[in-house]
Amino acid sequence: MGKFSLMEQIPIIDFSLFDTDQVNCSKEIKRASETIGFFYLKNHGISQDIIDKMFTNAKKFFDLSKEEKLKYLVDENYKGYVSIHQEMLDPSNQKIGDWKECFNFGKIRNDKPKLQVLPPYFEEDFVDKFEKACHQLCMKILQAFSIALEISQEEGGISWFEQRHKYENDSGDTLRVLHYPPIKHNIDEKDIRAGSHTDYGSLTILFQKDVGGLEIELPSTKQWISAPIVNGCVLINVADLLEYWSKGLFKSTRHRVTFNNDTSMIDRYSIAYFCHAEDDVGLDPIPSKYVENLDSVDVGKGIVYGVDGTKTPLTAGEHLKYRLLSTYR
Numbered sequence: 001m002g003k004f005s006l007m008e009q010i011p012i013i014d015f016s017l018f019d020t021d022q023v024n025c026s027k028e029i030k031r032a033s034e035t036i037g038f039f040y041l042k043n044h045g046i047s048q049d050i051i052d053k054m055f056t057n058a059k060k061f062f063d064l065s066k067e068e069k070l071k072y073l074v075d076e077n078y079k080g081y082v083s084i085h086q087e088m089l090d091p092s093n094q095k096i097g098d099w100k101e102c103f104n105f106g107k108i109r110n111d112k113p114k115l116q117v118l119p120p121y122f123e124e125d126f127v128d129k130f131e132k133a134c135h136q137l138c139m140k141i142l143q144a145f146s147i148a149l150e151i152s153q154e155e156g157g158i159s160w161f162e163q164r165h166k167y168e169n170d171s172g173d174t175l176r177v178l179h180y181p182p183i184k185h186n187i188d189e190k191d192i193r194a195g196s197h198t199d200y201g202s203l204t205i206l207f208q209k210d211v212g213g214l215e216i217e218l219p220s221t222k223q224w225i226s227a228p229i230v231n232g233c234v235l236i237n238v239a240d241l242l243e244y245w246s247k248g249l250f251k252s253t254r255h256r257v258t259f260n261n262d263t264s265m266i267d268r269y270s271i272a273y274f275c276h277a278e279d280d281v282g283l284d285p286i287p288s289k290y291v292e293n294l295d296s297v298d299v300g301k302g303i304v305y306g307v308d309g310t311k312t313p314l315t316a317g318e319h320l321k322y323r324l325l326s327t328y329r
């Protein structure tokens with residue numbers, strides 16, 4: 001390869017192919033997940049109307065006074081409002097927290113006492129509808145993983161992952177709306193919109209709008225490349241739980257949101273849906289010929305294989321606890 005070898009790019013996958021050629025579509029998804037860990041999905045099936053409405057509601061909420069927003073401050077379950085500088089996604093390199101505010105929603109569960117009081121502009125039925133649409137898309141992507149990993153019928157075949165991500169059971173699934181306010185002062189080297197990090201769950205769906213700034217670190221070369229907005233697409237990434245579960249076959253790629261001179265004076269909004277396995281699911285390696293011969297991942301991100309040094313894999317709930325402890329102060 002010459003000096004000017006083409007830099008890897010985030011692939012764009014047309015998910016309508018999943019309805020006509022499941023095997024090839026699944027292979028594309030697997031390939032993206034084991035190389036770059038990120039892919040854009042076109043024809044993803046989530047209606048633009050509900051995406052637009054969620055962005056509109058989020059803007060109205062973030063426009064409220066700080067005092068009003070602080071009434072919904074994040075709780076011990078990490079649900080609620082997180083203010084500017086409160087969260088530090090990259091504690092080993094950041095001196096101050098992220099230049100962002102966000103709001104985390106848990107699953108709306110009708111069969112349980114309500115855990116979370118929702119702030120103005122977020123109607124329960126609408127949040128529920130949005131979350132379910134995101135979860136449904138994640139289940140379809142996870143079907144693609146089952147197919148590409150050739151999980152046997154006896155193990156559960158195409159629905160192997162779905163059986164471990166049931167919506168009605170407790171899990172870390174979180175919907176997050178984010179606002180990155182403009183920066184008024186000169187950009188200080190200390191300030192970053194979102195510090196470099198990996199996500200915690202199985203998969204993340206990211207909705208971007210109007211203002212870019214997201215960057216990802218290529219696993220192969222450690223170069224940072226931009227993950228621009230691609231109209232009509234959502235951005236999907238593999239997260240830590242799935243990396244751990246697949247013994248590193250799938251890459252949970254670091255990403256961050258930086259300031260640049262063109263956009264630092266503009267508000268940036270985004271929405272992320274973090275899909276997790278059910279809390280009680282033991283993360284024994286995925287039963288696939290592509291996984292069985294790999295070495296277990298000693299996830300060097302503060303996560304050990306087995307809580308007490310034993311060879312018992314973590315459960316999804318334990319895995320999440322480890323990851324959260326390192327982010328919130």
Ligand SMILES: O=C(O)CCC(=O)C(=O)O
Pocket residue numbers: 176178194199206208214255257269270271272
């Ligand atoms: O706002 C973005 O584009 C990315 C947000 C993100 O990576 C996160 O919240 O985990």
Ligand SMILES: [Fe+2]
Pocket residue numbers: 197198199255
């Ligand atoms: Fe992230």
